[in-house]
Amino acid sequence: MKKLSVVFLIVLMATSVVFAQGAAETKVQASGPMKIGVIYVSPPGDMGYSYMHDQGTKAAEAYFGDKIEVIRMEGVPEDDRAAVAMEQLVDAGCKMVFANSYNYQEYMLQVAKENPDVYFEHCSGYLKNDNMSNYFGRMYQMRYLSGIIAGKMTANGKIGYVGAYNTPEVVRGINAFALGVRSVNPTAEVRVVWTNTWFDPSLERQGAVALLDSGCDIIAQHQDTTQPALAAIERGKYAVGYNADFRAIIGDDKVLVSPMWNWHNYMIPTIQSALDGTWKSQEYWGGLEDDMIKLSEISPLVPADVKQLVSKKLDEMAKGTFDVFWGELKDNTGAVKQKAGEKMADGDMLTMDWFVEGVVGKVK
């Protein structure tokens, strides 16, 4: 009896591991299409970060047709299992591997060094190798535009922002958003709470609820679920989404706008260069000029003159006559961080660890 139970437990544990792993869809084929592996940190059905990446992958599949064959691995944890997943993809014959989350980068670099004839593409990191690029988009440009809308739509000048981690990426997004808010509403403030998680529905909601309780009438977010936005809408307040079009997902016009990604505009050219044999390792940070980022359709609740202002600023950024982090910029203690007339260097943006004027809260 005891032995039987032990056997049963082993089976149970073994199967639970199978269920816990992201399923790899592997198709075995001889030669022909170039095989491309894609690794997502969450299932694309998260309607957030990985979902938008998968939209890019699907666009690439549609564009290249039978010239490429994609193998997806979903929900791969950001630990040594990521390296195993990458090696599996290489073993399955992939000539190119994409991975979409920051903490994959160390593992990708290690696998890239072991497989010099495979192209590696890492999203959102900074490591590179002769056969490994990193790429990301200037999302802050869209954050700024969504800030303009929030600044115009707030009734009491208090806007909440639920932030994940105090990484430069998130801080940059908050600053850009606040600059957008203050460009149209110079006395408004942006209040920040940190959840210290990319993804936790309960904590994300609690952060938003605390902001709403403190009087904020719009909630913006850098989180992976729709909970902060939902918390705002349930109280009859406005929300600004992120990653995907929250207004479509939630089905409520009180979601004013969502900054979104256009990953296919990176994936398609880079896959093309791999097919052509012209692929080169690069550090890519694309913005409006490459159409890497976009705004969702703006809610009908936003007045037409605000929409016009947004498209005007969008044009200026596309033409290069204006950008978000051009001086003069002060931090929220009043110290000048960027002198008037100067443009902030990419390096400073990528290491940003201070809040602009108008943001209530501390980075650390």
Next chain:
Amino acid sequence: MDFITKLLAATIAMGTSLTYATLGEIYTEKTGILNLGMEGTMLMGALTAFATAYNTGSLFLGLAGAIVIGAIFSAIHAFLSITMRANQVVSGLSITMFGTGLANFLGQRLGPQTNNFNLVGMNLQSKFNNIAIPGLHKIPVIGAFFDVSLLTYALYLIIPFAWFYMYKTKYGLAIRSVGEAPRTASAMGLNVARIRYLYTIIGGMFAGLGGACLSLSFTPSWNDNMTGGKGWIVIALVIFATWNPGKAVLGTLVFGGITSLQFSLQAAGFRMVIPSQFLGFSPYLITFLTLSILTIANQKRKSLFSAPSALGTSFAIDEK
């Protein structure tokens, strides 16, 4: 005053799920069965509740589904640890790993075809909303208790009943006897296995309900791993409550309160006084303290606050 009322409201909203699961685990542990499968059972409850409510449009069917799946998962644990007399820790951990994986697996398969059968990103037509009791909900501080969801109101009845049942009825006496001294209880004519089965399964039902509170009320949605470790906090809260159903809510208020407080302080512009990592392990830190205090108290004299003596051990009539 307003600040405290809002803080309390946020704490109660989040704590409802924890309280259900804690009550369930207290009843299970009181009979001597340790169920570490709470995290997996809660997640399966959350998944089942959401999938059922989404596909049928009925919140109450969702609740029923969560209760049934909670019963099934804890029945597996009961079978392994009572009938098979397997190691309860191993069995419980397996339930958690299995339940977590299965819930995430099914979450990608029970949704609508338009969303690739994925439940993530889907919305319910309704959820268990807060119902304000006229007049009462306006009272400062206390009012927070009278503007909550139906699931929380139910707890106001369930908690006193759970306490009364445990300490003032012969059924409760049977539970405690079985958990303290199964051999004696058996000699007295109690069916140890049956009692343990019953309350392990009831405990699982409560865990399922705890999961449903998340997916149908607090964060109405389905997300992978949406319980986020609450099933583990429950294990600590049971100890904090010293296995007393009447005190189950205390730990919930303390731990939920700390989390809510740090968010409120941040929103008010204060420096983050309590690092979130600290919050993450604070339930377990307090568990150490509680356990130490209990041990010291027990050395002085047999305390009423101790763990069930037979907790985690298997029992068979024919075994010496």
